[in-house]
Amino acid sequence: MPLHVLHHPLGTHVLTHLRDKTTKPALFRTLSYQISLLLALEATRDLATEEKKIETPLEPITGRVLARPLAVVPILRAGLGMVQPFLDTFPDVSVGYVGLERDHTTAIARSYYCKLPPLDGKRVIVVDPMLATGGSAAQALDVVKAAGAKEIVFVCIVAAPEGVATVEKSHPEIPIHAGVLDRQLNSKKYILPGLGDFGDRLYGT
Numbered sequence: 001m002p003l004h005v006l007h008h009p010l011g012t013h014v015l016t017h018l019r020d021k022t023t024k025p026a027l028f029r030t031l032s033y034q035i036s037l038l039l040a041l042e043a044t045r046d047l048a049t050e051e052k053k054i055e056t057p058l059e060p061i062t063g064r065v066l067a068r069p070l071a072v073v074p075i076l077r078a079g080l081g082m083v084q085p086f087l088d089t090f091p092d093v094s095v096g097y098v099g100l101e102r103d104h105t106t107a108i109a110r111s112y113y114c115k116l117p118p119l120d121g122k123r124v125i126v127v128d129p130m131l132a133t134g135g136s137a138a139q140a141l142d143v144v145k146a147a148g149a150k151e152i153v154f155v156c157i158v159a160a161p162e163g164v165a166t167v168e169k170s171h172p173e174i175p176i177h178a179g180v181l182d183r184q185l186n187s188k189k190y191i192l193p194g195l196g197d198f199g200d201r202l203y204g205t
């Protein structure tokens, strides 16, 4: 599946402020909300709709409404910073949680939590702001598939080429929506130029 990179002047503006090391957590959370809303709209452009007969104040018409509910699945903890725009914007959303944490030396993610709603019949949107090695995303996508998800999209704010390659190899049918595609990983598997540790900046840790 192709990588879809966000093209919107507001997205570019927000990303610059997210990258700025002087941006404090309160503003960082607001900016995360804004870019996640833009990404949520991109990741749902092709949602199925169905007919619904209604009456306007003037006459009856057949309109269209969303046919199926959404499930948004943040990868804890940084993914939590991307959930709220989905809840605020879509009429029928459930939330599942996959807890993964990268080891500081190996950068390999370890699972510590999982709680998912029924996923069959839903558009399942797995969200995590940073796609670095791709290990966390690939694991989370394995987990939602094992839980019955069939229509899955992965959404991140910053992607590294290495992470995109990992997800494309392990889950070739899953579309990836990213706010930006960055240059590379450094020796500690952080994204360059990136924005640092998203979870730490979101929660001031």
Ligand SMILES: O=P(O)(O)OC[C@H]1O[C@H](OP(=O)(O)OP(=O)(O)O)[C@H](O)[C@@H]1O
Residues within 6 Å of the ligand: 075, 076, 077, 078, 079, 100, 101, 102, 103, 107, 109, 128, 129, 130, 131, 132, 133, 134, 135, 136, 137, 163, 189, 198, 199, 200
């Ligand atoms: O693509 P990867 O190499 O797996 O790296 C990306 C992961 O690293 C960060 O989470 P982290 O493990 O730091 O946990 P946190 O969200 O609790 O800070 C980020 O939010 C991703 O989940």
Ligand SMILES: O=c1cc[nH]c(=O)[nH]1
Residues within 6 Å of the ligand: 078, 130, 132, 189, 190, 191, 192, 194, 195, 196, 197, 198, 199
């Ligand atoms: O650059 C990175 C890589 C992984 N996780 C982050 O929060 N930032």
Ligand SMILES: [Mg+2]
Residues within 6 Å of the ligand: 078, 197, 198, 199, 200
């Ligand atoms: Mg972190």
